[in-house]
Amino acid sequence: MTIWLPDADETLIARVAVGFATGAATPVADMRWFRDTERRDIQADLPGWPEGPSFTVRSKSERRLRKGARFGGGVLLVATLGVLESLAGSGSTGNAATLGTPEEPENEVEDFPVLWAAPNTTARTLPWQLDPARRPKEQRTHLVVTDRRVLVLGLRDNKDDPLDEVLWETARSNVVVAARKEFCRYDTDFTITFKDGSWCRLAGWNSNCRDDATRSLETPLPLMTPDDLTPGQQQAVQKLLEGKRPGGTLLLYRRPSRNVYVTYQLDDRVDPAYGVGSEAFKLMDPDGENARFHKGDI
Structure with a gap:
């Protein structure tokens, strides 16, 4: 290995x-x-x-047939061709609702x-x-x-x-x-x-x-050191690491919301399906309390 x-x-x-x-x-x-x-x-x-x-790339007719096959019936296919033709122009035929714009x-x-x-x-x-x-x-x-x-x-x-x-x-x-x-x-x-x-x-x-x-891969890399944390955040991190195997990597991310995202990973614990995941993680506010997630925090 x-x-x-x-x-x-x-x-x-x-x-x-x-x-x-x-x-x-x-x-x-x-x-x-x-x-x-x-x-x-x-x-x-x-x-x-x-x-x-x-x-x-599929032609418009191929897109209609692909969608029709999913419905499983020629009658329904004929009934929906008009709608599908209008969607085909935007290329979102069949999955506009799930994929969005x-x-x-x-x-x-x-x-x-x-x-x-x-x-x-x-x-x-x-x-x-x-x-x-x-x-x-x-x-x-x-x-x-x-x-x-x-x-x-x-x-x-x-x-x-x-x-x-x-x-x-x-x-x-x-x-x-x-x-x-x-x-x-x-x-x-x-x-x-x-x-x-x-x-x-x-x-x-x-x-x-x-x-x-x-x-x-954010630039600049938004990592903090433990000295950058407030006393409340330092206590929260100490509690998060209790009982965890030593020798791992502690990462502290400063987020745009002013929250801090904390992860602790063991670099030698590799899962082929995923990679290296977090042994522990926490999103905390300036006082070290659990924070409500904002876009960009994770």
Whole structure:
């Protein structure tokens, strides 16, 4: 068993299971593309990538049939064609109610790029193992964020023998922004944009993976030290850690609401399905009391 650990002078902030995202709107559902800045398909040009599936955006007639099949009846299909035709223009056929309004129709409905990269840019160096359609079923990929680096690890889907392998890394300073995406299934999607303008769209194993990843990639990193806490907050943290195994990492996040989000993680306790989760966590107000959640706290 080989578990990746940060260097002695480095702090592990997050480790979560991720992969390239998957389209949710009907025209691009269950599909993804790899594009250059002219919207050309570049997957055949990515060095070392094995061959993968080729997708085509669904036509309006295919969208109607896909929706009609779900209803399970031709009569109902005919009755709904008029409504579906009007929805098809926006690309939200069949799931407008659950997905809401796309933030970027050109990238979420009309097309679904998960890699957007001009030649010789950072996103083109991302490992093919992030692609669920190429990655072996017995393998997982984890995104690791430290105070210095961002990495992608490959590992076996086996709690007793993870066998970490570093597939890719870049300096943390190469990341400009990580943004959560609202137009997706299960609140899992987010994008990472690099200094050269290239970006990728990833999906966490669940919404907590996405939230841990994007919070850890905020710039500037909003970490506090125990000395930054009020006496009430210091007491709350001390109580939170009672009975917990020593040697873990305590992370204190200053949030825009003035609340403080506290997590305690054991860096060597890796779950292939998730990554490294919190052994304990708390959202506290300036007095150290449990705080009411505001958008952006987590």
